Amino acid sequence: KGHFGTNTKNNENESKNGAKRVACIGNSIQYFNDCPRLLENISNGNISNQDSCLRGGVSLINILKQGNGMRNKFRTANAIIKDESEQCKTVKYDIGAPSVQTLLCGENHCDEKNEEENSGLSWDFIIMNDHTQSLARLSSRLETIQTLCSDYVPMIRQCGGIPILLMTAAYRREGIMDSDDLGTFEEFSEKVEKGYIELANALSEVLPTLQRPRIAPVGMAYKQIYFEDKKQWERLYHDDHFHPSPHGTFLQACVLHFTIFGYIPDEKEILLQIEREKVDSSEGGIWLRARMMEPKGDRVQSRPDKDEALYLLDVAKRVCMEYNSNLDRPSK
Numbered sequence: 001k002g003h004f005g006t007n008t009k010n011n012e013n014e015s016k017n018g019a020k021r022v023a024c025i026g027n028s029i030q031y032f033n034d035c036p037r038l039l040e041n042i043s044n045g046n047i048s049n050q051d052s053c054l055r056g057g058v059s060l061i062n063i064l065k066q067g068n069g070m071r072n073k074f075r076t077a078n079a080i081i082k083d084e085s086e087q088c089k090t091v092k093y094d095i096g097a098p099s100v101q102t103l104l105c106g107e108n109h110c111d112e113k114n115e116e117e118n119s120g121l122s123w124d125f126i127i128m129n130d131h132t133q134s135l136a137r138l139s140s141r142l143e144t145i146q147t148l149c150s151d152y153v154p155m156i157r158q159c160g161g162i163p164i165l166l167m168t169a170a171y172r173r174e175g176i177m178d179s180d181d182l183g184t185f186e187e188f189s190e191k192v193e194k195g196y197i198e199l200a201n202a203l204s205e206v207l208p209t210l211q212r213p214r215i216a217p218v219g220m221a222y223k224q225i226y227f228e229d230k231k232q233w234e235r236l237y238h239d240d241h242f243h244p245s246p247h248g249t250f251l252q253a254c255v256l257h258f259t260i261f262g263y264i265p266d267e268k269e270i271l272l273q274i275e276r277e278k279v280d281s282s283e284g285g286i287w288l289r290a291r292m293m294e295p296k297g298d299r300v301q302s303r304p305d306k307d308e309a310l311y312l313l314d315v316a317k318r319v320c321m322e323y324n325s326n327l328d329r330p331s332k
Contacts, residue, residue, distance in 0.1 A: 019046050020048065021048060023051055023103055023126045023161060024036045024050065024054065024096075026054055027057060027129065029129050029243070029244060030054055032238065032292075032293075033244065034287070035244075036052050037050070037289050041287075041289060044265065044266055053096050054096055055068060056069055059134045060144055060148065061134075064151060067098055068098050074096070076291050078290060080092070094291065100152075105158060122161075126156060126159070126161040128163055129168055130144055133177070135195025141195045141199070145198065148203060149206050156211065157208070161211070163211070163214070164259055165196050165199060166216045167218050168218060168219055169218060169219040169244075170182070170186075170188035171241055186223070200213045217320065218256075221251055228315075235248075235302075246303040250304050250309065251315065255320060258320040264316055270313065273288075274309060
């Protein structure tokens with residue numbers, strides 16, 4: 001129904017040099033291994049600015065009420081904001097915007113009745129993920145759709161961004177986190193996919209054509225690997241069976257990149273950065289600027305090697321192109 005087009009036509013929010021401004025709203029699926037900064041890094045300069053409002057364990061409904069939850073998690077060396085002013089002695093950290101409203105609309109929050117007079121911020125794309133179980137269940141799905149259409153849409157319209165709906169992956173272990181009713185990995189995956197499609201269709205009805213939402217089929221990429229290589233599929237998950245490992249976050253970032261730009265990141269540059277990280281992680285690597293990887297105290301997770309990265313890049317490309325084709329949209 002035309003909610004996943006990968007054509008990136010110019011719009012009034014496009015940066016002068018063609019690079020994109022990307023906002024991220026969601027939970028730990030995005031902040032594990034710092035997906036926002038990873039995506040920015042592998043874009044090779046095609047993302048000029050990214051900011052976020054992230055909070056662990058929340059749905060898109062809850063984060064609208066509770067706001068940013070990264071004050072402690074992103075309190076790391078890589079998150080320190082450099083200030084050349086000698087008068088500034090307080091260390092500041094890049095934890096993202098304090099709220100969804102501030103992220104999308106700036107300090108002066110959007111007024112649905114007065115959108116034109118409140119200029120606010122402008123974004124090219126808004127990456128959004130819901131709690132994985134929320135869109136998989138009919139009751140919470142309907143509530144989420146209602147909230148996005150009533151509360152998010154005025155902000156999305158004002159900032160001008162195209163929503164990128166990050167379709168999350170079903171859990172690796174069946175029944176964890178009170179998900180018994182969602183079935184096997186395959187059944188859970190189908191429910192999540194259906195939820196994101198319904199959400200995209202609902203948003204398409206109330207947003208301007210140029211802001212028609214796109215689905216980033218991350219969960220479908222996980223499912224593709226599930227059928228092709230079970231061991232590699234298992235590597236996509238953190239030890240808790242539902243958060244992404246660095247392998248999973250890399251795949252997620254590649255799918256997001258394709259959804260935004262219509263092509264995967266530069267393979268040669270990715271391999272070069274992986275090689276640099278092997279030599280000296282302080283001098284290079286795709287996670288050089290990550291504010292956090294896995295949470296403190298958790299087992300340090302392995303990262304994709306060159307062969308794995310090439311495979312994950314290929315899966316991202318194949319899944320996005322096939323999904324794009326199935327929705328009867330022209331591929332780039």
